[in-house]
Amino acid sequence: MEVFRKVIRDYPNFERADYAQWKIAIHFLGKEKWQEAVSEMEKLINNFLESSYHSQAYYRTGWSLYRLGKFPQAASYYSQFIKLFPQNPLRGEVFYQLGESLLKQKKFREAIDSYSQALQVTKEKEIILNSLYESALCWENLGNWEKQGEILEKFIERFPEHGLASLAHLKLANSLFKREKIAQAREHYSYVVKTTEESQLAVEAQFRMGDCWFNEKKFDKAIVEYLRVPILYPQFEEWGNNLTN
Structure with missing residues (x-):
């Protein structure tokens, strides 16, 4: 850890300095020290503007903020990811996680839109089934029993x-x-x-x-x-x- 910090401190223009910052951030992520992970990921985002780790940093910052219960901030990072990296392979997962962050805020219609986007772009079974199920929960909270029923029927069929x-x-x-x-x-x-x-x-x-x-x-x-x-x-x-x- 100290080796990576020394690289960043003493050689900020070193071509792999962003990798050193990434390793520090990932260390805290692995330890589930979410606030420290957010801090280190944000350093990567703000200090290494051309880093190839940017998309992962936005995604993992969103996840860390979600784990901290900071749902509006998590949603903000997920939304930025979608705008900045529209073709990234993680976009299905990010749309789903954005939906989860919005659901936690009781923004049910916005959450439904995000789950719908996840369903359009992903082929991963877990994302599909969770997006369907959570969409049904949103319609339930909105009192739209017909829409809820339609989604649940799709879930049961699949x-x-x-x-x-x-x-x-x-x-x-x-x-x-x-x-x-x-x-x-x-x-x-x-x-x-x-x-x-x-x-x-x-x-x-x-x-x-x-x-x-x-x-x-x-x-x-x-x-x-x-x-x-x-x-x-x-x-x-x-x-x-x-x-x-």
């Missing part, structure tokens, strides 16, 4: 075996219920009950199946589904208590 698929089915069922598509909602609730066993998702889906029958004024069937909750899931007392409230 990633039926993913760990988030059952949660996507549950959220899709909730979306359908809010749109009064009760029979379709019940199908997805039933799927969650069958595939998630004794989980928090399963007990919520079981309770909501009762809601579906209740909404259709089929009260006998609603009672049957509601009573399954304390019988099958006694460990989730809060859901059983809902029956007496």
